[in-house]
Amino acid sequence: MIPAAALALAGLLLAGCSSGPSSSSASASSGSSGSSAPASAAPSTSNELQDDYRRVITDVLPSVVQITAGDSLGSGIVYDDKGDIVTNAHVVGDAKTFSVTLANSTKALDATLVGSFPESDLAVIKLSQVPGGLKPAVFGDSSKVEVGQIVLAMGSPLGLASSVTQGIVSATGRTVTEPQNAGSPGATIGNMVQTSAAINPGNSGGALVNLSSQVIGINTLAAVDQELNGAAAPGIGFAIPAATVTSIADQLIKTGTVANSGRAALGVTARTYFDSNFQPAGAAVVSVVDGGAAAAAGMQPGDVITKLGDTQITSIAGLTTALASLQPGAKTTVTYQRDGQTKTADVTLGSL
Structure with missing residues (x-):
């Protein structure tokens, strides 16, 4: 399951569909006379890359599961050998019990909710009985992820279990907001x-996996084009970084709650102000x-925030x-x- 979600890009919303990169080929002709050069063998690097794909799929796919929550379907990642599985909060929704199917099995396993943190769209569920051979995934350092x-991407798109697609990292550091519909908690994720x-x-x-x-x-969100009535916007998808995943999952597994979200907070409750x-x-x-x-900075109820740093603020969103x-x-x-006067305050942000 993938929610609709909003992204601050002209003409785009984030929703359930995107497609992988396309490939192109080019041919060149010789400028000399009649004879043509013999076809050359494909470079060995292409076979090496194919072998890399197969190795990664063999290593990681057994750690990616299919999750059924009522009538909803999503994916998850085996987090540890105790049966904990991390997934999106919008996959679990309001459910407390789930059916989980491992990549190497057709037998559904029972699982229960450990904890959910909708603010970061993450949740952990736990298998009621841990089968032999359960293989936890290895999480990498998402701070080292580079464009290119x-x-x-591994999961169960449209219920097709253990599916794999390929692409590149198109950008890092995106901030994306999900609207509150289609089961989405409406999280803003940095x-x-x-x-x-x-x-x-x-x-x-x-799972979004490197080589x-x-x-x-x-994997959490994909983009659609508003101008095409919600048709897929090819090649634009988003994943919550591993550092956020492991931080939130560790806390949920330990206490069932999140005390340190790693998200900055100003320490106010606010609403959109209209002029x-x-x-x-x-x-x-x-x-x-x-x-x-x-x-701590002396702000009061009734103040209207118009800028945070250099960013203009026109709404609570x-x-x-x-x-x-x-x-x-x-x-x-x-x-x-405040009272018609413009003021500034230097603040040190807290944690949500």
Whole structure:
């Protein structure tokens, strides 16, 4: 299952479909007379790359499972040898019990919810009985992910278990917001990995893998084109980075809750502020958390935040997106309106 989601790109929404990269070929003709050069053998590097693909698939695919939650279908990754499986929060939804099918089996296994953290669209479920030979995935260092890296996306798109698509890392550090529909928790997620590997409905919760057989992210979102009535926007998909996945999963497994999300917080509850022309013009502070970043900087309920650092803020969604791109402990300047006057406050961001 993959949710619809919004991305700050003109003409695009994030939803359930994208496609992998296309390949092209070119031919060249000799400028000399009649004879043609004999066909040359394919370069050995192509066979080596094919062998790399096969090795990675053999290494990682046994760690990718199919998850059924009621009428919904998604994917997951075996996290440890105790039967913990990490997936997207929108895959588990409100369910507490699940059926899990391993890549090397057709037998459905029972699982129960360990914990869910919708704010980062991550959840952990646990097999009720751990089968022999369960193979946990190896998670890589997502801070070392580079644009142009070859990656494979593994999961159960459209219910086709143990499917694999290929592409590259198209970008890193993307901040993406999911709308609250189709089971999506509406999370704003920072530092996502953008990929051209095809991500389709059912891929959510599956693995984005490098050629070292390491999981560098969890497949979560894909883009559609608003101008084409929601048709797939080829080659635009997003994965939650491994660093976020392992941090949240470790906390859920240990306590069932998340105390340190790794997400920056200003320490306010806010709503979108509309100006006299009924246009969104900021984020109005409704309440301030005692001891939070905003309180320490002297901000008060009624203040209207118009800028965070150099980013203009016109809505609560804009404030959430701006914060998602920052880290707890980061220092920034908040520009706000109070009683018709423009003020600034230097803040040290806390943790959500």
